[in-house]
Every structure is written in structure tokens, then in C-alpha cells.
Amino acid sequence: MSETVLQLKDAMIYQGNNLVLSKVNFEMQKGDFVYLIGKTGSGKSSFMKTLYGDLELNEGEGTVVDFNLRTMKENDIPFLRRKLGIVFQDFKLLPDRTINGNLEFVLKATGWQDKDNINERIETVLDKVGMKTTGFKYPHELSGGEQQRIAIARALLNDPELILADEPTGNLDPQTSIEVMEVLQDINKNGNTILMATHDYALLLKYPSKTLKCDENKVFEVVQRKS
Numbered sequence: 597m598s599e600t601v602l603q604l605k606d607a608m609i610y611q612g613n614n615l616v617l618s619k620v621n622f623e624m625q626k627g628d629f630v631y632l633i634g635k636t637g638s639g640k641s642s643f644m645k646t647l648y649g650d651l652e653l654n655e656g657e658g659t660v661v662d663f664n665l666r667t668m669k670e671n672d673i674p675f676l677r678r679k680l681g682i683v684f685q686d687f688k689l690l691p692d693r694t695i696n697g698n699l700e701f702v703l704k705a706t707g708w709q710d711k712d713n714i715n716e717r718i719e720t721v722l723d724k725v726g727m728k729t730t731g732f733k734y735p736h737e738l739s740g741g742e743q744q745r746i747a748i749a750r751a752l753l754n755d756p757e758l759i760l761a762d763e764p765t766g767n768l769d770p771q772t773s774i775e776v777m778e779v780l781q782d783i784n785k786n787g788n789t790i791l792m793a794t795h796d797y798a799l800l801l802k803y804p805s806k807t808l809k810c811d812e813n814k815v816f817e818v819v820q821r822k823s
């Protein structure tokens with residue numbers, strides 16, 4: 597039986613008083629991989645921010661991994677984010693800690709205490725992104741693609757029910773983008789649900805999947821045509 601991890605019904609997405617996206621209807625099931633595309637300023641990041649509680653939803657309905665976006669309180673946001681893995685364009689690793697330190701920081705902040713469990717979890721997620729031997733390095737000692745793999749590993753730490761990736765290849769060259777995309781594809785094949793905002797059409801062509809487009813305040817599904 598399919599399991600809904602995300603549902604929006606007539607959701608109205610605002611930035612301040614400006615309506616960015618109107619009447620958004622969208623559902624994701626466990627295991628889906630969905631792209632979110634659209635021109636710069638069309639509302640992709642606003643869409644993502646609504647899903648992780650950075651923008652309030654005040655009109656329409658929305659549920660993300662069992663959290664109701666309309667009735668959720670400020671205090672609930674950290675609990676929602678524990679069920680999500682969020683990956684950004686600019687990696688957002690802590691520069692003054694090693695890779696192990698970055699990952700340990702997140703685990704401790706989310707209630708992990710046992711040292712052996714922490715080390716084992718770190719090793720597992722680094723292995724998933726092909727970076728098992730880099731734990732002792734600092735972020736600046738890694739390339740952009742490697743840093744993004746670590747950011748993906750960090751997103752996986754708490755076994756998220758949904759991964760939101762906002763332009764995860766936006767700062768990477770085409771070859772490195774493909775390598776990072778392969779990691780995301782592997783993770784998806786292992787059962788993780790991923791929503792990825794991108795404007796990299798080469799990736800869409802190489803890895804076709806369900807695609808939503810933001811345009812003129814609307815979100816709609818686009819069908820990829822084979823040329």
C-alpha cells in the first residue's frame with residue numbers, strides 16, 4: 597500500500613504579502629523522486645521553505661510526514677525537521693569542525709548520546725555517500741562535490757521520511773553534478789523519498805522522473821517528451 601508523505605491542497609504560498617504560488621495541489625508517496633523546476637524567482641525555494649516550516653501556511657491545507665502545516669506550532673518545527681533531510685545548494689557545513697564533528701553535532705542535537713551508536717551511525721551514512729574515509733577532514737579540505745555528499749550524509753542521519761534538496765547541484769560543475777545525482781538516485785533506490793528543486797535540465801534528461809514546474813504563480817506537472 598502506498599504511503600503519503602506529503603500532501604498540499606489549494607495551498608497558498610506567500611513571501612510576506614506577496615502571493616508566490618496559488619492553489620498548489622500536490623502529493624508525494626513514499627519512495628517517489630520528484631523534481632521541482634522553474635525560472636529564477638518562480639517560487640521553488642518558497643515551496644521548499646513551506647514544507648520545512650520556514651514559511652507559514654495560512655491558506656489551504658498541507659501535511660508533511662504527519663505534521664499539519666496549518667496547525668503546527670513554532671515548537672513543533674524542530675520535530676518536523678527531524679523527520680526531514682534538508683540539502684541546500686551551499687552545503688551549510690560547519691567550517692570549524694571535522695566531517696565527523698559536523699555529523700556528531702547533528703546527532704547530539706537530536707538526542708543521540710551513546711558514543712558507539714553515534715560512531716556507527718556516522719560510519720553508515722558516510723558509507724552511503726561513498727565518503728567513508730574522510731571523517732577526520734575539515735570541510736575546506738574537500739571539493740564542492742565531496743562537501744555536498746557530506747551534506748547528503750548529514751541529511752540521512754536520522755533516517756528521514758522525506759529529503760528536500762534545494763538546488764543541490766547548483767554550485768557544482770556538470771561532471772560533479774552527475775556524481776552527486778548518482779548518490780541521490782542510489783538513496784532513492786534504497787527507499788528514500790526525494791523532492792529536488794533544480795534548474796539543471798541536463799540532469800532531468802539523464803535521470804527522468806516526475807517533474808513539477810513553478811510558473812506564473814502556479815505549480816503543475818510537466819510531461820517530459822522524448823526527443
Ligand SMILES: Nc1ncnc2c1ncn2[C@@H]1O[C@H](COP(=O)(O)OP(=O)(O)OP(=O)(O)O)[C@@H](O)[C@H]1O
Pocket residue numbers: 611612614616634635636637638639640641642643810
Ligand atoms: N525573504 C523574502 N522576502 C520577500 N520576498 C521574497 C523572499 N524570498 C524570496 N522572495 C520573493 O519570492 C519570489 C519567489 O522566490 P523564490 O526564492 O522562492 O524563487 P526560486 O524559484 O527559488 O528562485 P531561485 O531559482 O533564484 O532560487 C520571488 O519574487 C522573490 O523575490
